[in-house]
Structures are given as C-alpha cells and as structure tokens.
Amino acid sequence: MQARIxxxxxxxxxxxxxxxxxxxxxxxxxxxxxAIPGHVEYAVVPPASGAPALYFTTVPERKQVKNxxxxxxxxxxxxxxAELARLTSLGATVLDDQPPGAAWIVMADPExxxxxxxx
Numbered sequence: 855m856q857a858r859i860x861x862x863x864x865x866x867x868x869x870x871x872x873x874x875x876x877x878x879x880x881x882x883x884x885x886x887x888x889a890i891p892g893h894v895e896y897a898v899v900p901p902a903s904g905a906p907a908l909y910f911t912t913v914p915e916r917k918q919v920k921n922x923x924x925x926x927x928x929x930x931x932x933x934x935x936a937e938l939a940r941l942t943s944l945g946a947t948v949l950d951d952q953p954p955g956a957a958w959i960v961m962a963d964p965e966x967x968x969x970x971x972x973x
Contacts, residue, residue, distance in 0.1 A: 876963070
C-alpha cells in the first residue's frame with residue numbers, strides 16, 4: 855500500500871484571497887476550513903473525489919525565495935494566449951526570467967508563488 859497525496863499546501867499572507875484566485879483559475883470550489891483569527895485556512899477542492907486539493911494556510915512570514923515546488927497548468931483548448939489573458943485578468947503576473955526557447959510561460963499568483971502555463 856502506498857501513501858496518497860491529500861493536499862498541496864501553500865503558506866500565504868491571505869489564505870482566502872489565494873483560495874479565491876486559485877478557485878477562479880481551476881474552476882474548483884473554495885471552502886473555508888478554519889477561521890481562527892490570524893490563522894485562516896481554505897481548501898480549493900477538485901470535482902473528482904480522491905484527487906488532491908489545493909490548501910491555503912495563513913502564516914505571518916512573507917515568501918522570501920523561489921518556490922521549490924510549483925504547479926504546471928494546461929490551458930483549455932491548447933490556447934495559451936487566451937489563458938494567459940484570463941490568468942492576468944485574475945491577478946497573475948508574467949515573471950521576467952523566462953527560459954529562452956521554452957514553450958511554457960513562468961508566472962506568479964497574486965502573492966508571488968511561481969507556476970507555469972504550458973504551451
């Protein structure tokens with residue numbers, strides 16, 4: 855028997871805002887899990903049961919360096935430019951350090967967590 859991934863957890867300054875951003879990105883449902891003042895937690899739950907959720911927990915410290923793990927997103931209908939426009943309208947940014955010749959675009963969510971939009 856093997857372990858199964860329950861959540862992919864992200865520490866953040868504003869768990870609610872991050873959860874709402876990622877719920878809009880994925881089309882999944884944001885659910886408040888813990889509302890203790892100063893320690894708000896949200897899950898962004900996929901429609902398929904058994905699949906890992908994105909879990910956002912409020913922490914006091916700010917992000918300092920590049921993530922050691924990130925999400926890779928596949929655009930709907932393989933339309934990278936349309937998805938790029940949608941993601942930036944939600945608050946994502948395109949990062950300056952793009953790998954030369956790469957088919958993907960390195961982006962960041964509203965708190966600066968890196969992710970890639972595949973081409």
